[in-house]
Amino acid sequence: MTAIAGSPGSWSENILEYFLRNNQITTKDGAEITWYHAANHKAQMNEAVKSTAHMLEADVLLPADGSEYNQPIMAHPPETSSDNTLEEWLAEAVKSNKGIKLDFKSLAAVEPSMMFLEKVKTYLNRPVWINADILPGPNGSNKVVDAELFIDTVTSFFPDVTFSLGWTTGWHPQKVNEGYSWAMVKEMEYICAGLSQPVTFPVRAALVRQSCPQFLWLLKQSNRYSLTLWTGKDDNYSVEDLLYVRDHFDKSQVFYDLSEPQTHEFNQAISLKGRLL
Numbered sequence: 001m002t003a004i005a006g007s008p009g010s011w012s013e014n015i016l017e018y019f020l021r022n023n024q025i026t027t028k029d030g031a032e033i034t035w036y037h038a039a040n041h042k043a044q045m046n047e048a049v050k051s052t053a054h055m056l057e058a059d060v061l062l063p064a065d066g067s068e069y070n071q072p073i074m075a076h077p078p079e080t081s082s083d084n085t086l087e088e089w090l091a092e093a094v095k096s097n098k099g100i101k102l103d104f105k106s107l108a109a110v111e112p113s114m115m116f117l118e119k120v121k122t123y124l125n126r127p128v129w130i131n132a133d134i135l136p137g138p139n140g141s142n143k144v145v146d147a148e149l150f151i152d153t154v155t156s157f158f159p160d161v162t163f164s165l166g167w168t169t170g171w172h173p174q175k176v177n178e179g180y181s182w183a184m185v186k187e188m189e190y191i192c193a194g195l196s197q198p199v200t201f202p203v204r205a206a207l208v209r210q211s212c213p214q215f216l217w218l219l220k221q222s223n224r225y226s227l228t229l230w231t232g233k234d235d236n237y238s239v240e241d242l243l244y245v246r247d248h249f250d251k252s253q254v255f256y257d258l259s260e261p262q263t264h265e266f267n268q269a270i271s272l273k274g275r276l277l
Helices: 015-021 042-050 086-093 107-123 147-157 182-192 209-220 239-248 262-276
Strands: 055-061 099-104 128-136 162-168 199-204 225-230 254-257
Touching: 015 099, 042 055, 042 086, 055 086, 055 107, 086 107, 099 107, 107 147, 128 147, 128 182, 128 199, 147 162, 162 182, 182 209, 199 209, 209 225, 209 239, 225 239, 239 254, 239 262
Parallel strands: 055 099, 099 128, 128 162, 162 199, 199 225, 225 254
Antiparallel strands: none
């Protein structure tokens, strides 16, 4: 029997409600959720499972050489090989109580990955996010994953999963970087309006400040929607930009999958602001 979307223990349960229920956070505030990003290789995954992070994020692709009988592996392009398969990764994930987010860069890896997820479905009573960039976004040059085929493939296995649906993006330090346009955001809403699952939209932190009107509008279209701010390794953005988002959006609708030292600086700024209020 399929779990009702958002019900306790289902893959579509809101991560704030899940971690509140498990006494791992204290308020419905997306800034309380911590992430272990790119937990792909075995050493990283071992560290991630032992860490205090609430969410495990990893990248899934098919090996370029066709090894492992075309079994999905854990690697982020340009890497094309790994010491960790998705099957092995999931075996470690189920030993923890952490939520998981799997990021797909190509459609080819999705169906075989869903088959491995199906094997551990009964052991994963927690939020599961399935991510892909399905639309071209600001400065984006990477190939998008076909939106309809991606959504249909995932939902044919798991109608109660949480989707993370984003845009391909780029950021250039020597140029003026455009934000997310109204056309980009409205096309995403057109795709997601007919879904019943929760959807979080991964948004590049360096491009969010100039796109706040678009995302405020988008989140008002459904209570199923949220944002997940993420950052590229060399992106330049400020804690002030993050605090601006925090001040203008519902705190329960924005998550922050950031890298150091920004995470520490952001948390310090939140703490200081709390003391000053």
